[in-house]
Amino acid sequence: MKRTALISMGLFLLTTFFSTNLKASMAVRLDLEKLTLRADRVVIARMVSKRSYWGPSHKRILTSYSFEVQQDVAGSGNKHVSVVTYGGTVGRWTQRANGYPKFTDDSPVLLFLKQGVDSSFKVVGLCQGVFDFHEDDGRVLLVQHLEGLSFHANHGRPMILEKNEALTRIKTIAEHRRTP
Numbered sequence: 001m002k003r004t005a006l007i008s009m010g011l012f013l014l015t016t017f018f019s020t021n022l023k024a025s026m027a028v029r030l031d032l033e034k035l036t037l038r039a040d041r042v043v044i045a046r047m048v049s050k051r052s053y054w055g056p057s058h059k060r061i062l063t064s065y066s067f068e069v070q071q072d073v074a075g076s077g078n079k080h081v082s083v084v085t086y087g088g089t090v091g092r093w094t095q096r097a098n099g100y101p102k103f104t105d106d107s108p109v110l111l112f113l114k115q116g117v118d119s120s121f122k123v124v125g126l127c128q129g130v131f132d133f134h135e136d137d138g139r140v141l142l143v144q145h146l147e148g149l150s151f152h153a154n155h156g157r158p159m160i161l162e163k164n165e166a167l168t169r170i171k172t173i174a175e176h177r178r179t180p
Helices: 002-021 032-038 163-178
Strands: 025-027 041-054 061-074 080-086 088-090 093-095 109-115 121-123 130-136 139-144 149-151 160-162
Touching (some): 041 088, 061 088, 061 093, 160 163
Parallel strands (some): 080 121
Antiparallel strands (some): 041 061, 088 093, 109 121, 109 130
16 A cells, blocks of 8 residues: 555656756757758848747747848848748747747847748758857857757757857758769
């Protein structure tokens, strides 16, 4: 009898812990080369608007972000791109999607984008394909978004790269991909 009670209590505590404390999506860690190789386009862009809406099955909320492209780093295309992610708010309903990128302001970001089935894009590697710009002692750094992501073996530290070196490396990787 005591053993059954202990097992039940253990399962209850374990279930409670995992349902309330883990707010992350598990992902495969992508380095700069893998992000670049999986992307159809890499851009520096600024968000100009966003719109959340119910998906086709009315079970998920999606958010479409509209970006103005300031610079094509790899690939090319329109000066405006639409990025669709899971999660958002429609009326009184909010749906969270841990690990997917969320954009809140018009600060420039570096985006690794994969073309969707329509004209919209998805960010490569969930939010791994989003980098913010930060200044540090006169240098411009790219700092990777990893909010809501968890990785095997705790490889969860964001990449921090010097902007000019990173952009040159991305261009080189993309050019080698196109060369037979």
